[in-house]
Amino acid sequence: MSLSPARQHRLRIQAESASRQGGSARHANGYELMLMQLNEDRRRLKGIQSHVRKAEIKITLLPKYLAWINGVIEASSERQDDVLLYVMVWAIDAGDFDLALRIAEHALTHRWVMPMPTPRNVATWVVEELSDSALKALATKQEFAADTLLRVLSVTEGCDMPDPSLARLHKAIGYVLREVSPMAALNHLNQALALHDRCGVKKDIEQLVKRLQQANG
Numbered sequence: 001m002s003l004s005p006a007r008q009h010r011l012r013i014q015a016e017s018a019s020r021q022g023g024s025a026r027h028a029n030g031y032e033l034m035l036m037q038l039n040e041d042r043r044r045l046k047g048i049q050s051h052v053r054k055a056e057i058k059i060t061l062l063p064k065y066l067a068w069i070n071g072v073i074e075a076s077s078e079r080q081d082d083v084l085l086y087v088m089v090w091a092i093d094a095g096d097f098d099l100a101l102r103i104a105e106h107a108l109t110h111r112w113v114m115p116m117p118t119p120r121n122v123a124t125w126v127v128e129e130l131s132d133s134a135l136k137a138l139a140t141k142q143e144f145a146a147d148t149l150l151r152v153l154s155v156t157e158g159c160d161m162p163d164p165s166l167a168r169l170h171k172a173i174g175y176v177l178r179e180v181s182p183m184a185a186l187n188h189l190n191q192a193l194a195l196h197d198r199c200g201v202k203k204d205i206e207q208l209v210k211r212l213q214q215a216n217g
Contacts, residue, residue, distance in 0.1 A: 037065075038065075038083050080113070085112060108122055123159035132168070146180070149169065163195040170188040182215075189205050
């Protein structure tokens, strides 16, 4: 579903206005309407068992929220906005990693928390989900942009998370870079191993070391 340009403009203005005002003003009109829309879409998704089908539907849902997201981010709103965080999760599932990272960067800057019951904070969620997306893509011989993972590393730099989670990100980066930049890949795989010695990269490190030794004569 796509919104008319007029509707998108109104949502964007409402988001910016609500974000710049205090207290209850944020929950008037625009934000409440977006929460209602979010809950309606969540109910629709809960009725679907197929993860593939859910991801397909999320792709069609994202455009409805773009104007609101842009308004909140452009207003540099510090106040927690659960709409953005749910859309961040959907964007990862839908493969729109740029949108997910835009939201994540804003959420991390303002110390937002995940709205659903989960032991993971925003940084851990983004790191684990994007790393898993990359590893799944590589396992099925699909390409995954190294720039996306490097951006995840940059956006979450200094954030608290379990060592195995950060190790998973370095492992994914190492795998993505293995063919195009073996030395950089080796560096990331070594960082993964240092963070979590059972992350499954020891043989990969050995193979890369041999390749580099052979290449250097």
